[in-house]
Amino acid sequence: MLSKKQKDLIAEIWEGLISVADDIGADALLSVSCVPRSVRRMFASYPGTKTYFSHLDISHRSAHLLSHGKKIVLAIAEGAKDISQLTVTLAPLQTLHAYQLRIDPTNFKLFSHCMLVSLACHMGEDFTPEAHAAMDKYLSAFAAVLAEKYR
């Protein structure tokens, strides 16, 4: 599905993001960048997505929001390390989403879009069309694998 070039591009982007974490501390990364912001973006643009979080405090910079965002980014980054093994890597998350969370898969697309927007804000010009295409393709594959056990 993804070409070698695309896989390399994706791995490079995620490595770059995680390596910033090493400099300024993992928590700092996750509070200054990508995923908690993506989740916030998603809640702002697509209010329906908030319905899945009625049991949590998802106000700006809440602990729940940050920890949730962290879980998601770590899973996406982990998957990026070896995309050919996505089904294996995501097996436990597949079960969780299918039988417990049961999030409508349309929402995965909405979140992916917000991740791309966050990446664009963060990387500016470096978020080239090729990088965008590769990342969009990866996030689509990730979402598809995540929803595999739904039915």
Next chain:
Amino acid sequence: MVAWTEFERATIQDIFSKIDYDVVGPAALSRCLVVYPWTQRYFGNFGNLYNAAAIMGNPLVAKHGTTILNGLERAVKDMDNIKTTYAELSVLHSEKLHVDPDNFKLLSDCLTIVVAAQFGKAFTAEVQAAFQKFLAVVVSSLGRQYH
């Protein structure tokens, strides 16, 4: 009738006052053709779209990108009548160009990303929501005359 808050109106005017149509238009359209290659089906007579570099450097793509942004400006200047503004263009895209309206959303997502890349941190969640609401109204108006 769409209800716009003061924040949304101000945000849209602000964004469009700060983007260069000759840069953002071509960037958005060429990005769309790269990220969603099936959209190239509508540009058969645009010449070389063989790879990303060819698309990004294609003068017909660039020109059309600018045309699109100028078209968007019509909605920016009259945010309370977007449906009417695009009635004719909607007919054109349906009857003459036969464009699947789903493509409008793809282009608008690419435009959002190009604008996000330019504005960086200033493209906050709230700014994004306002911008996407505006584009959603445009997209809906463009699809309205299809039957």
